[in-house]
Amino acid sequence: MLNLVIADAEVETVPAEIADHRVIRWHARQRGRRPTEIILNSGLHHAAMRRLPDGDRRGRPDIAHMCLLLALDAPLNREGLLRVYVHTRQDRLITVNPSTRLPRVLNRFEGLLEQLFLAGEAPPGKPLLRLERATLKELIGRLRPRKTITFSDRGQRKLMSEIYSGVSRDDDVCVVIGGFPSGDFLSDVGSISDEQVCIDPEPLTAPTVVARAIYVYEESLGITRSRLGR
Ligand SMILES: C[S@@+](CC[C@H](N)C(=O)[O-])C[C@H]1O[C@@H](n2cnc3c(N)ncnc32)[C@H](O)[C@@H]1O
Numbered sequence: 001m002l003n004l005v006i007a008d009a010e011v012e013t014v015p016a017e018i019a020d021h022r023v024i025r026w027h028a029r030q031r032g033r034r035p036t037e038i039i040l041n042s043g044l045h046h047a048a049m050r051r052l053p054d055g056d057r058r059g060r061p062d063i064a065h066m067c068l069l070l071a072l073d074a075p076l077n078r079e080g081l082l083r084v085y086v087h088t089r090q091d092r093l094i095t096v097n098p099s100t101r102l103p104r105v106l107n108r109f110e111g112l113l114e115q116l117f118l119a120g121e122a123p124p125g126k127p128l129l130r131l132e133r134a135t136l137k138e139l140i141g142r143l144r145p146r147k148t149i150t151f152s153d154r155g156q157r158k159l160m161s162e163i164y165s166g167v168s169r170d171d172d173v174c175v176v177i178g179g180f181p182s183g184d185f186l187s188d189v190g191s192i193s194d195e196q197v198c199i200d201p202e203p204l205t206a207p208t209v210v211a212r213a214i215y216v217y218e219e220s221l222g223i224t225r226s227r228l229g230r
Pocket of ligand 1 (some may be wrong): 012151152155181183184197198199200201202203212225
């Protein structure tokens with residue numbers, strides 16, 4: 001089983017300190033919500049975010065959205081061998097039901113996140129996403145994988161084909177990939193990782209790394225081969 005953790009993801013509701021900005025109030029009105037109930041989005045709230053600490057990397061639900069779409073669509077997920085979590089900069093943890101069919105359009109995904117941050121689960125009644133407070137360390141402690149591999153451009157350089165060497169189908173593996181556009185992990189990934197690996201000399205986007213981490217895991221277990229009956 002592969003546990004995929006999108007860590008320190010830049011997913012949050014609008015912080016109170018910028019809730020009175022005219023751009024935020026306008027957007028909240030459009031969505032029929034209070035300013036602090038809408039999801040921070042740097043594409044729309046850029047002017048207001050200049051006041052925020054770390055404002056140049058926050059408000060990126062699109063990164064988590066793209067990672068989730070890729071992961072949930074993967075053959076590995078169809079085989080029931082993938083679990084996906086989104087951990088955010090404020091230590092909120094989103095647990096994603098593997099059967100979730102997420103909205104493909106970001107605007108609608110943000111609507112789902114708004115419900116989630118308000119009610120702790122979404123959609124109401126038949127929740128596919130659940131929200132709780134948990135640090136990255138608490139999550140890894142709960143999953144107790146045989147191996148935790150963090151992908152980082154500061155890690156040890158490795159070929160993708162070497163990443164899962166020695167891992168078998170019965171082993172639970174956890175991969176941690178940053179859900180942020182630039183900078184470094186906010187969480188202390190050193191303390192939760194068995195290995196930190198760098199897979200390219202340049203920083204890649206999180207969705208690119210997610211796609212590779214899942215595909216190479218599938219190949220290491222022979223998933224494609226067995227699905228094709230070969
Ligand atoms: C856009 S990057 C964040 C930029 C940041 N400088 C970094 O790589 O940590 C998003 C995530 O993709 C993964 N990533 C990006 N480039 C990588 C690389 N060359 N090797 C391994 N992982 C990488 C890391 O998990 C990273 O946190």
